[in-house]
Amino acid sequence: MPRLRWxxxxxxxxxxxxxxxxLAQESAExxxxxxxxxxxxxxxxxxxxxxxxKKAISFELITRDKVNQFLKDRIKDSTKPExxxxxxxxxxxxxxxxxxxxxxxxxxxxxxEQAAAFYDYHxxxxxxxxxxxxxxxxxxxAHELGHALxxxxxxxxxxxxxxxxxxxxxxxxxxxxxxQATWLMTEVLARKSGQSLFANPSLLEAATGGAESATTEYxxxxxxxxxxxxxxxxxxTEGARFQNAVVKKMGTAAFTxxxxxxxxxxxxxxxxxxxxxxxxxxxxxxxxxxxxKGYKELIAGMLGELDHSILLxxxxxxxxxxAIAPHWKGGRYSIIENKKEARLVLKxxxxxxxxxxxxxxxxxxxxVLQKKWxxxxxxxESADTISGTxxxxxxxxxxxxxxxxxVEGLESPYHR
Numbered sequence: 001m002p003r004l005r006w007x008x009x010x011x012x013x014x015x016x017x018x019x020x021x022x023l024a025q026e027s028a029e030x031x032x033x034x035x036x037x038x039x040x041x042x043x044x045x046x047x048x049x050x051x052x053x054k055k056a057i058s059f060e061l062i063t064r065d066k067v068n069q070f071l072k073d074r075i076k077d078s079t080k081p082e083x084x085x086x087x088x089x090x091x092x093x094x095x096x097x098x099x100x101x102x103x104x105x106x107x108x109x110x111x112x113e114q115a116a117a118f119y120d121y122h123x124x125x126x127x128x129x130x131x132x133x134x135x136x137x138x139x140x141x142a143h144e145l146g147h148a149l150x151x152x153x154x155x156x157x158x159x160x161x162x163x164x165x166x167x168x169x170x171x172x173x174x175x176x177x178x179x180q181a182t183w184l185m186t187e188v189l190a191r192k193s194g195q196s197l198f199a200n201p202s203l204l205e206a207a208t209g210g211a212e213s214a215t216t217e218y219x220x221x222x223x224x225x226x227x228x229x230x231x232x233x234x235x236x237t238e239g240a241r242f243q244n245a246v247v248k249k250m251g252t253a254a255f256t257x258x259x260x261x262x263x264x265x266x267x268x269x270x271x272x273x274x275x276x277x278x279x280x281x282x283x284x285x286x287x288x289x290x291x292x293k294g295y296k297e298l299i300a301g302m303l304g305e306l307d308h309s310i311l312l313x314x315x316x317x318x319x320x321x322x323a324i325a326p327h328w329k330g331g332r333y334s335i336i337e338n339k340k341e342a343r344l345v346l347k348x349x350x351x352x353x354x355x356x357x358x359x360x361x362x363x364x365x366x367x368v369l370q371k372k373w374x375x376x377x378x379x380x381e382s383a384d385t386i387s388g389t390x391x392x393x394x395x396x397x398x399x400x401x402x403x404x405x406x407v408e409g410l411e412s413p414y415h416r
Contacts, residue, residue, distance in 0.1 A: 095372030096227035146181035168304030179239020245272035266306035282330030303331035362399040
């Protein structure tokens with residue numbers, strides 16, 4: 001799935017609590033306090049991780065308006081308009097977003113609302129939107145210093161780019177980055193009160209659980225589709241739990257291991273045992289499709305366990321997501337476009353660990369089609385095949401053993 005690729009060019013901390021909005025008034029005393037806090041936190045982070053601090057961390061206080069402009073400029077510099085369009089089209093074709101959804105504007109508004117601090121690994125600089133000696137600002141600072149320390153040792157931009165074309169792999173690497181920073185932030189704050197995650201892992205659940213529940217305070221966050229909300233929070237919450245599992249198994253070596261041997265899928269983040277067991281995703285084949293001339297692939301990628309879990313919750317229930325999504329073995333999508341005919345064709349396939357689970361998902365996917373389209377007419381239905389027409393043309397959904405496949409948006413009924 002699209003991962004809002006421009007997000008990975010900076011590490012944004014979504015602090016779910018009351019933020020100080022307005023001008024960031026920088027004084028000599030502010031800078032002195034921040035510099036002292038940075039020096040103190042870096043010593044603690046070095047002690048926790050065993051990673052060396054290679055150089056001083058530069059920082060700047062900026063206004064919330066400047067954060068908004070910074071995000072707009074970064075999108076302009078790092079992402080082509082056709083790439084943004086392709087990602088927006090994908091969200092809509094798969095049913096994650098409504099037809100009127102504007103991905104670029106929603107992303108900028110969402111990150112502006114959430115950002116209390118961020119580390120820009122292009123400029124190698126830390127930005128803070130406000131500062132006072134409160135626990136909240138200290139949390140934001142510790143989180144971003146975790147990013148800065150990781151960047152000095154593992155080059156975060158290169159780390160993200162090495163995920164290649166696999167969107168799910170990119171999300172897994174984001175979960176490493178944000179999860180480790182969240183874990184370290186929690187540990188730094190715990191040590192200041194004489195505690196430690198090493199001795200009391202439940203402190204992490206208190207921190208991540210608070211982040212998940214406090215998101216209701218933010219109007220932009222609550223206005224965007226479930227997919228954006230989930231993929232924004234996932235790297236922090238599930239990433240921190242993943243990091244905790246690796247720390248529990250490997251100790252201090254965990255902070256290096258997750259960068260030297262990154263997880264490959266969101267499934268490995270959700271189920272750390274699959275990371276330790278090196279479980280790789282399958283690459284199921286699409287249904288064979290013959291189209292007339294004029295079609296060109298617009299975008300393609302992996303649909304991981306998290307994507308399917310969100311789809312199941314959006315169109316079904318949490319219970320269905322828990323029952324089906326963990327059985328995911330692999331998933332792919334491809335969108336083919338005929339610009340002259342203004343037609344978009346979606347190819348989708350997923351593999352499950354048994355035909356029985358595939359059958360459950362096959363029946364569920366029928367409900368997805370019924371709910372994501374305004375109009376749907378079934379012209380043929382059997383135990384393993386459904387075909388008909390939807391808002392954007394003809395479709396076919398088929399179960400074959402452990403595989404569920406679909407083709408949607410055809411000009412005419414499916415044929416090979």
